Amino acid sequence: MSGTPPVRLDADHDAVQLRYARWLELGAGASLAAMALGFVLYVTGLLSPLLPLDRLGALWGLPVGEFLAQTGAPTGWAWLRQLDHGDIVGELGVAMLALCSLPCVLGVALLYRARGDRLYVLLCGAQAAVLALSASGVIHVG
Structure with missing residues (x-):
């Protein structure tokens, strides 16, 4: 285009x-x-x-x-x-x-929280939880 x-x-x-x-x-x-x-x-x-x-x-x-x-x-x-x-x-x-994306996601969650965008805060929290659980070994992919 x-x-x-x-x-x-x-x-x-x-x-x-x-x-x-x-x-x-x-x-x-x-x-x-x-x-x-x-x-x-x-x-x-x-x-x-x-x-x-x-x-x-x-x-x-x-x-x-x-x-x-x-x-x-x-x-x-x-x-x-x-x-x-x-x-x-x-x-x-x-x-x-x-693990680079984990602090990035948490950082933008703070911006979403400051502007009152609860859905994006929730989505960022869910993504951060999945990343953290995967890194911990609790969740195994594959």
Whole structure:
């Protein structure tokens, strides 16, 4: 549809979109920084890795059960107790990236609440609950 002007939203919608986008940008940037830090700590050996780099190639193609048996790698949220290892710090960045939308949704819920839009507050709350329950392991998808 060339020549069609873009849809213009009102100031309230612009504020919601801008808050979500800004918070998402901050979260994604922090996540990428954590991943980069983890990579640097891993390859330089500044933090000892849970899985040495020279073993990675031999283990990479294993089925997950065999990989876990041979490496003793943490499962579930147990990796949080292993943040003293360079390779696990990178996982922190991945987890942060996966959860980036949660604070964004809660942030726009505050804007909806301030303007009295209860339905959107309720929808944001429901979405935040699903995200939090999924991350906690209570809900399993797939």
